[in-house]
Amino acid sequence: xxxxxxxxxxxxxxxxxxxxxxxxxxxxxxxxxxxxxxxxxxxxxxxxxxxxxxxxxxxxxxxxxxxxxxxxxxxxxxxxxxxxxxxxxxxxxxxxxxxxxxxxxxxxxxxxxxxxxxxxxxxxxxxxxxxxxxxxxxxxxxxxxxxxxxxxxxxxxxxxxxxxxxxxxxxxxxxxxxxxxxxxxxxxxxxxxxxxxxxxxxxxxxxxxxxxxxxxxxxxxxxxxxxxxxxxxxxxxxxxxxxxxxxxxxxxxxxxxxxxxxxxxxxxxxxxxxxxxxxxxxxxxxxxxxxxxxxxxxxxxxxxxxxxxxxxxxxxxxxxxxxxxxxxxxxxxxxxxxxxxxxxxxxxxxxxxxxxxxxxxxxxxxxxxxxxxxxxxxxxxxxxxxxxxxxxxxxxxxxxxxxxxxxxxxxxxxxxxxxxxxxxxxxxxxxxxxxxxxxxxxxxxxxxxxxxxxxxxxxxxxxxxxxxxxxxxxxxxxxxxxxxxxxxxxxxxxxxxxxxxxxxxxxxxxxxxxxxxxxxxxxxxxxxxxxxxxxxxxxxxxxxxxxxxxxxxxxxxxxxxxxxxxxxxxxxxxxxxxxxxxxxxxxxxxxxx
Amino acid sequence: xxxxxxxxxxxxxxxxxxxxxxxxxxxxxxxxxxxxxxxxxxxxxxxxxxxxxxxxxxxxxxxxxxxxxxxxxxxxxxxxxxxxxxxxxxxxxxxxxxxxxxxxx
Numbered sequence: 001x002x003x004x005x006x007x008x009x010x011x012x013x014x015x016x017x018x019x020x021x022x023x024x025x026x027x028x029x030x031x032x033x034x035x036x037x038x039x040x041x042x043x044x045x046x047x048x049x050x051x052x053x054x055x056x057x058x059x060x061x062x063x064x065x066x067x068x069x070x071x072x073x074x075x076x077x078x079x080x081x082x083x084x085x086x087x088x089x090x091x092x093x094x095x096x097x098x099x100x101x102x103x104x105x106x107x108x109x110x111x112x113x114x115x116x117x118x119x120x121x122x123x124x125x126x127x128x129x130x131x132x133x134x135x136x137x138x139x140x141x142x143x144x145x146x147x148x149x150x151x152x153x154x155x156x157x158x159x160x161x162x163x164x165x166x167x168x169x170x171x172x173x174x175x176x177x178x179x180x181x182x183x184x185x186x187x188x189x190x191x192x193x194x195x196x197x198x199x200x201x202x203x204x205x206x207x208x209x210x211x212x213x214x215x216x217x218x219x220x221x222x223x224x225x226x227x228x229x230x231x232x233x234x235x236x237x238x239x240x241x242x243x244x245x246x247x248x249x250x251x252x253x254x255x256x257x258x259x260x261x262x263x264x265x266x267x268x269x270x271x272x273x274x275x276x277x278x279x280x281x282x283x284x285x286x287x288x289x290x291x292x293x294x295x296x297x298x299x300x301x302x303x304x305x306x307x308x309x310x311x312x313x314x315x316x317x318x319x320x321x322x323x324x325x326x327x328x329x330x331x332x333x334x335x336x337x338x339x340x341x342x343x344x345x346x347x348x349x350x351x352x353x354x355x356x357x358x359x360x361x362x363x364x365x366x367x368x369x370x371x372x373x374x375x376x377x378x379x380x381x382x383x384x385x386x387x388x389x390x391x392x393x394x395x396x397x398x399x400x401x402x403x404x405x406x407x408x409x410x411x412x413x414x415x416x417x418x419x420x421x422x423x424x425x426x427x428x429x430x431x432x433x434x435x436x437x438x439x440x441x442x443x444x445x446x447x448x449x450x451x452x453x454x455x456x457x458x459x460x461x462x463x464x465x466x467x468x469x470x471x472x473x474x475x476x477x478x479x480x481x482x483x484x485x486x487x488x489x490x491x492x493x494x495x496x497x498x499x500x501x502x503x504x505x506x507x508x509x510x511x512x513x514x515x516x517x518x519x520x521x522x523x524x525x526x527x528x529x530x531x532x533x534x535x536x537x538x539x540x541x542x543x544x545x546x547x548x549x550x551x552x553x554x555x556x557x558x559x560x561x562x563x564x565x566x567x568x569x570x571x572x573x574x575x576x577x578x579x580x581x582x583x584x585x586x587x588x589x590x591x592x593x
Numbered sequence: 594x595x596x597x598x599x600x601x602x603x604x605x606x607x608x609x610x611x612x613x614x615x616x617x618x619x620x621x622x623x624x625x626x627x628x629x630x631x632x633x634x635x636x637x638x639x640x641x642x643x644x645x646x647x648x649x650x651x652x653x654x655x656x657x658x659x660x661x662x663x664x665x666x667x668x669x670x671x672x673x674x675x676x677x678x679x680x681x682x683x684x685x686x687x688x689x690x691x692x693x694x695x696x697x698x
Contacts, residue, residue, distance in 0.1 A: 572694065578621055 036115035044091035078132030103448035121147035175223015182216030225257025242345030282316025322399035329392035336380035382419035388462030423491035605646035613639035
């Protein structure tokens with residue numbers, strides 16, 4: 001049962017991908033999309049059945065991948081509560097987003113390739129969470145990176161989108177290098193990357209080696225989960241279609257880094273220095289994302305920086321040992337952030353591609369359904385009780401309080417900022433005067449509304465999944481409500497009224513700093529991309545000339561050497577026979593005389 | 594003592610060598626395709642003569658059977674060669690090997 005269920009979980013999306021890819025040109029367009037939805041739903045049902053029926057954890061060996069010397073790699077599925085829970089979340093949220101995409105993408109000419117990539121993504125994500133070794137995980141890790149690249153650049157006709165896809169791919173490679181380094185270290189020490197071996201033998205290593213290994217893993221997580229300093233790809237990744245942003249860049253792929261740290265917590269617990277860095281990077285990213293999100297004007301960019309900030313929350317929680325809290329927040333975040341992105345997709349869809357929140361406003365009456373679900377998502381993300389975000393944030397904050405007061409205070413400040421920018425987003429989009437001109441906003445089709453409704457329910461009740469047993473619930477409850485009321489009120493006071501927001505733009509130094517995202521992109525451009533490009537151009541200029549010269553020289557020398565021998569093969573069989581006869585005679589003479 | 598063995602085996606060797614060398618010279622010197630083909634046949638026959646002579650000398654007649662086969666194959670080969678020559682002659686109105694240089698790859 002378990003074996004069959006797990007194989008079905010993996011097989012459904014893969015078969016869907018192959019079917020849609022192979023038949024993509026034959027199938028009528030909606031059929032490809034429905035096929036993709038059905039395959040993910042099948043995977044969801046299989047994974048859910050296994051989750052409900054299987055109590056114990058197990059390892060299912062699939063096949064022996066390779067064996068070289070004393071290095072061996074078996075490919076097996078690890079079935080435990082974490083991997084099963086992740087699979088159910090991925091296929092569940094993924095399935096809902098698949099259905100939503102049916103409506104969102106229905107006019108796109110390349111609908112079938114879109115769904116093929118989507119299914120492939122789900123497959124690789126499942127490989128990532130289900131494999132029982134770091135190597136298997138790495139396959140999924142690279143696979144989701146590839147799908148992310150394909151889907152960010154899905155509308156590659158627009159040059160900027162293609163560039164954004166390339167940027168995401170290259171920045172992820174930097175992180176992957178760290179991950180690969182850690183994997184090679186494991187292979188060097190133990191000849192295998194099987195979790196069962198690594199986690200038992202891992203603590204036997206010296207502290208320095210363990211620190212290096214976990215640093216490699218951390219770099220991988222930083223790249224995938226868009227933490228400082230490898231985060232600049234995530235906001236740009238919003239170039240992809242909105243369902244992509246919801247599935248890959250909010251709910252699932254970007255949380256792979258958190259999963260990696262949580263999965264290998266045994267190693268991290270043996271390397272306090274790395275854990276400290278994890279906390280530092282996580283907290284810094286949370287603060288950074290929240291600060292930048294305060295002033296952004298693009299609805300998806302605000303959500304992207306908010307995602308970054310929430311990922312910072314999770315990573316820091318994983319850093320100070322609150323693994324279950326981090327994973328809990330990851331789950332609720334998947335619900336409400338997917339909800340927010342899809343609702344934002346509804347708004348963008350209704351306004352025919354408009355993403356600037358200063359050109360929206362007053363949509364509460366035109367898009368009532370979207371408004372309600374967006375409100376639920378907002379309340380969930382800001383941590384308003386009894387929505388799911390409250391419980392998961394509370395769990396993290398409680399652990400932070402026990403870990404260090406400073407981290408606790410900083411995370412609370414981030415929480416306040418996040419409630420401010422989310423309310424700002426809500427008020428600018430749905431309240432105030434209509435600023436979208438002559439457009440006629442309309443709600444999306446039913447296939448777009450049903451997933452939103454389900455996600456809204458999940459975002460509301462998702463907190464029940466892990467009711468905090470021992471926490472600082474009561475004081476936090478009061479503080480949260482006061483903070484929410486305050487930040488919401490301030491946001492309403494600034495952005496909620498019938499005011500011309502554009503006139504209210506402050507142009508202070510700090511604002512410009514935030515607006516330009518602390519100039520991180522520009523700094524990277526100046527100190528890394530620029531010099532690299534100049535070096536390449538220089539090499540191109542001078543090395544090319546050298547190579548050209550080398551080319552001519554080698555051509556001439558070959559021709560000069562070959563000239564005398566050219567005569568030997570003139571195609572005259574008489575000459576050949578003569579040479580052959582002389583040769584045989586010489587041989588005979590040499591042999592017998 | 595068969596009639597073959599009334600002649601010393603060296604004579605066969607010498608005769609065979611002479612015939613072979615004549616054939617070889619012909620192949621090397623003559624440019625007429627027919628002559629070259631005939632010279633190749635001479636070389637082949639020289640070798641077959643040697644085979645027959647040794648088979649008689651060692652009283653092992655299986656080699657003589659082999660020689661019959663070689664003769665049949667050689668006949669087939671000659672037939673093929675002659676057909677090729679006649680086709681080439683139709684095309685180039687020449688039977689000179691040097692005129693067929695354009696056949697080289």
